[in-house]
Amino acid sequence: MSIVAVGSLAFDSITSTEGSRERILGGSLTHFSNAAAFLSKPQLVGVVGNDFSETEWEFLRGKTSSLDGVETMENEKSFFWKGYYTKDVNNAITQATELNAFAKFKPVVPESYKQDDYTLFLANIDPVVQLDVVHQCSQAKFKVLDTMNYWISNAPEKLHEVFETVDCIIINETEAYSLSDEINLIAAAEKLFFPNFKMIILKKGSNGVMVFGKKYMISLPSFPIDHVIDPTGAGDSFAGAFFSYIDKYQVDVNDREQTKKAAIYATIVASFAVEGFGVEGIDRINEDDINRRLKLYSEISGFQIP
Amino acid sequence: MSIVAVGSLAFDSITSTEGSRERILGGSLTHFSNAAAFLSKPQLVGVVGNDFSETEWEFLRGKTSSLDGVETMENEKSFFWKGYYTKDVNNAITQATELNAFAKFKPVVPESYKQDDYTLFLANIDPVVQLDVVHQCSQAKFKVLDTMNYWISNAPEKLHEVFETVDCIIINETEAYSLSDEINLIAAAEKLFFPNFKMIILKKGSNGVMVFGKKYMISLPSFPIDHVIDPTGAGDSFAGAFFSYIDKYQVDVNDREQTKKAAIYATIVASFAVEGFGVEGIDRINEDDINRRLKLYSEISGFQIP
Numbered sequence: 001m002s003i004v005a006v007g008s009l010a011f012d013s014i015t016s017t018e019g020s021r022e023r024i025l026g027g028s029l030t031h032f033s034n035a036a037a038f039l040s041k042p043q044l045v046g047v048v049g050n051d052f053s054e055t056e057w058e059f060l061r062g063k064t065s066s067l068d069g070v071e072t073m074e075n076e077k078s079f080f081w082k083g084y085y086t087k088d089v090n091n092a093i094t095q096a097t098e099l100n101a102f103a104k105f106k107p108v109v110p111e112s113y114k115q116d117d118y119t120l121f122l123a124n125i126d127p128v129v130q131l132d133v134v135h136q137c138s139q140a141k142f143k144v145l146d147t148m149n150y151w152i153s154n155a156p157e158k159l160h161e162v163f164e165t166v167d168c169i170i171i172n173e174t175e176a177y178s179l180s181d182e183i184n185l186i187a188a189a190e191k192l193f194f195p196n197f198k199m200i201i202l203k204k205g206s207n208g209v210m211v212f213g214k215k216y217m218i219s220l221p222s223f224p225i226d227h228v229i230d231p232t233g234a235g236d237s238f239a240g241a242f243f244s245y246i247d248k249y250q251v252d253v254n255d256r257e258q259t260k261k262a263a264i265y266a267t268i269v270a271s272f273a274v275e276g277f278g279v280e281g282i283d284r285i286n287e288d289d290i291n292r293r294l295k296l297y298s299e300i301s302g303f304q305i306p
Numbered sequence: 307m308s309i310v311a312v313g314s315l316a317f318d319s320i321t322s323t324e325g326s327r328e329r330i331l332g333g334s335l336t337h338f339s340n341a342a343a344f345l346s347k348p349q350l351v352g353v354v355g356n357d358f359s360e361t362e363w364e365f366l367r368g369k370t371s372s373l374d375g376v377e378t379m380e381n382e383k384s385f386f387w388k389g390y391y392t393k394d395v396n397n398a399i400t401q402a403t404e405l406n407a408f409a410k411f412k413p414v415v416p417e418s419y420k421q422d423d424y425t426l427f428l429a430n431i432d433p434v435v436q437l438d439v440v441h442q443c444s445q446a447k448f449k450v451l452d453t454m455n456y457w458i459s460n461a462p463e464k465l466h467e468v469f470e471t472v473d474c475i476i477i478n479e480t481e482a483y484s485l486s487d488e489i490n491l492i493a494a495a496e497k498l499f500f501p502n503f504k505m506i507i508l509k510k511g512s513n514g515v516m517v518f519g520k521k522y523m524i525s526l527p528s529f530p531i532d533h534v535i536d537p538t539g540a541g542d543s544f545a546g547a548f549f550s551y552i553d554k555y556q557v558d559v560n561d562r563e564q565t566k567k568a569a570i571y572a573t574i575v576a577s578f579a580v581e582g583f584g585v586e587g588i589d590r591i592n593e594d595d596i597n598r599r600l601k602l603y604s605e606i607s608g609f610q611i612p
């Protein structure tokens with residue numbers, strides 16, 4: 001009953017139509033933990049450089065249950081990403097990527113992390129590294145993999161190899177199309193559903209999410225947001241909220257209704273992510289804010305046919 | 307308690323990845339009626355040429371309650387459209403458009419159509435013509451307008467003028483963006499909501515539909531279809547099913563829950579439209595098929611938060 005998450009911790013410089021932020025805390029693990037923390041604070045495995053200050057550590061301590069697996073490289077800087085969004089917030093334009101310490105990332109999952117029934121979340125990193133982590137965590141109850149177009153194009157065979165070792169992949173629409181060579185999401189999910197998979201999650205940004213189980217399909221719209229400030233990390237926030245719900249309530253992912261509840265919860269938490277720069281949107285909310293928005297979501301999109 | 311629909315009757319030659327059909331019955335009124343007929347057979351106002359055969363008339367008689375307003379031009383051919391879809395079914399590529407009789411279309415709404423509380427549906431035609439029809443039908447209870455990018459680009463002022471006379475517009479995502487110069491759908495709907503409007507319907511194709519009332523918002527995903535054969539007419543089918551539900555059950559469009567039921571019903575009827583060429587997908591189904599799929603939709607996308 002805990003989550004181990006392996007991925008990046010970073011500084012992001014972000015410009016959107018709503019303004020700019022320089023070197024704010026980012027990275028997949030940051031957004032994942034920020035959203036997961038309401039229900040299940042994850043244990044992190046990552047790497048940072050000597051530029052990580054007490055402010056960043058303090059933030060992460062608040063959102064996680066252990067940072068023992070986070071290495072500090074004294075002669076390196078942390079992963080840095082710089083990018084901007086035009087009016088079309090669905091596409092980030094990268095201006096700079098400095099891998100720094102992340103280029104030398106050799107994750108070691110502490111033995112203390114490997115509790116009974118833990119969920120392993122492999123954020124988007126080199127599939128070679130993901131495979132190494134899967135081997136370290138072979139006894140994890142549920143193994144989830146995120147990836148991105150870079151690896152789909154540049155390391156398809158390695159990616160295929162990791163796919164054979166996990167229970168679930170979480171990818172976005174574009175990635176599903178590239179991976180499957182299909183242009184229909186249901187056809188894509190069917191083609192991508194490895195025999196060992198229990199679930200595929202297809203994120204569609206402002207168009208919602210689809211979840212495919214072995215014997216079911218779930219499709220939900222997003223919660224409508226009229227003022228998107230910064231979409232960075234929305235996908236990782238969805239993942240954090242979704243798997244924290246799965247972990248906390250011991251969801252049987254073969255059960256559609258239980259899994260749908262996790263997807264509804266994650267849809268709402270992720271909707272806050274885009275309403276502020278970096279971690280702000282989710283960091284400033286509490287359980288009441290989530291519950292209020294869940295109720296609104298039910299009014300806007302909920303229905304039941306007897 | 308009836309619908310008057312004004313628009314096109316046409317022959318379509320369509321090619322998709324699933325095959326080709328030559329000169330099959332199409333046009334906005336055909337698809338609208340095909341979907342509306344389960345609940346409320348509309349009265350049509352349109353024009354056809356001398357190439358309209360008994361087969362087409364017979365089909366239309368089955369789906370409508372009156373064709374008195376359909377003129378036959380003996381020296382003209384019917385509207386003809388030829389186009390194809392690539393693997394990306396969201397975009398039709400037009401190869402030929404022959405307006406023929408439709409170019410001279412001067413709709414006259416028969417007096418017999420103007421019953422109490424009728425709904426007027428103005429399918430996509432020249433806004434000058436739409437305005438003329440609105441004047442003929444000033445006593446209609448509910449006036450709905452559909453349009454397309456051609457008129458948005460070429461007759462924005464005239465379109466604006468018609469907007470001021472109707473209760474509802476039904477447009478797709480791209481049209482909403484062009485009309486509003488916004489890239490967020492909620493912002494677009496707010497900007498486009500004329501003081502006289504009761505409702506805006508934004509169709510998002512395979513990403514579902516949003517309905518905006520004066521005081522509410524509805525967002526629904528589409529019913530997932532893994533094998534799209536021909537998307538032609540899906541939007542008009544949605545409109546037909548939606549307004550037939552509104553008409554039949556006398557839906558108060560200021561009431562979110564009632565309106566949501568209409569949108570759910572229309573989502574399901576429209577999902578059948580894309581599973582066959584032309585009218586086939588909907589023509590071959592019955593009420594049981596609709597009810598079965600409604601139940602499935604509830605399993606896939608339905609939820610309620612107490």
